[in-house]
Amino acid sequence: MPGLALLHFSQITEDAYWDYLRDWQSTGERIVPFASAPHDLPFSMWRSQLQALEDPACCPAHLVPATLYFLSDGSALLGAVDIRHTLNGGLAHTGGHIGYGVRPSCRRQGYACAMLGLALPLAHDLGIRRALITCDDTNAGSARVIEKAGGVLENKVSDGDHLIRRYWVATR
Numbered sequence: 001m002p003g004l005a006l007l008h009f010s011q012i013t014e015d016a017y018w019d020y021l022r023d024w025q026s027t028g029e030r031i032v033p034f035a036s037a038p039h040d041l042p043f044s045m046w047r048s049q050l051q052a053l054e055d056p057a058c059c060p061a062h063l064v065p066a067t068l069y070f071l072s073d074g075s076a077l078l079g080a081v082d083i084r085h086t087l088n089g090g091l092a093h094t095g096g097h098i099g100y101g102v103r104p105s106c107r108r109q110g111y112a113c114a115m116l117g118l119a120l121p122l123a124h125d126l127g128i129r130r131a132l133i134t135c136d137d138t139n140a141g142s143a144r145v146i147e148k149a150g151g152v153l154e155n156k157v158s159d160g161d162h163l164i165r166r167y168w169v170a171t172r
Contacts, residue, residue: 004078004111006069006118009050012077014043020070020077023103032101035068036080056085064088069122071102071115078106081119085126093157094164097123097131112145120149124171131171137163 021038024031031037035053038046052058056065065085070077079102084091091097098119102111116133123131133149135142137156143165147153151167158164 003073004114004118005072005074006081006115006122007072007077009047009068009070012070012072016072016077017043020080020103023105027104029104033068033080033082033099035066035082035099036070036101062088064091067122067126069119071111071118077103078111079103079115081115083119083123083126083128085128087132092132094134094159094166096134096166097128098133098169108141112142113148116145116149120169120171128171131169133167133169134164135167137165143167 020036021031035050039049041049050068053063053066059065064087067083067085069081069083071079071081079100081098081100084095084097084099087095087097098116100112100115100119102115120131133146133151135146146165146167146169149169151169154166154168156163156165
């Protein structure tokens with residue numbers, strides 16, 4: 001889709017970010033990916049926290065280094081994608097290298113496919129040759145997005161009371 005770009009979290013404005021959050025809050029849904037939620041922090045502190053998570057030397061031991069990007073059409077933030085540089089036990093089981101979400105008012109317009117397509121080369125640049133990407137078994141839309149990106153279903157695993165689909169996707 002022409003005119004779309006992934007913006008590093010440090011490139012977004014506070015006004016654009018709050019507009020993005022208001023869309024999520026209007027539905028009462030949990031913000032996806034988790035890293036794009038403000039976690040009750042002021043904007044500047046949220047960005048500082050994300051900056052620390054990018055650096056393996058500063059990343060807390062229970063987390064993995066990750067980089068957050070937002071999909072933009074030049075006027076609004078349409079979605080977010082979190083690229084985790086490595087996997088820990090939980091991410092290897094149900095979380096994956098890449099988590100993404102499209103703001104509720106922008107769904108079913110091809111943005112998830114575009115965002116994942118833009119994120120895969122960035123994951124490759126981080127040394128990830130095959131990315132694990134997961135989704136709830138009941139999320140047919142997300143499964144289609146992953147499959148369109150070349151995702152190959154490895155298996156389905158239990159995560160409490162629901163199943164998670166685990167796909168592997170080549171990053172080039």
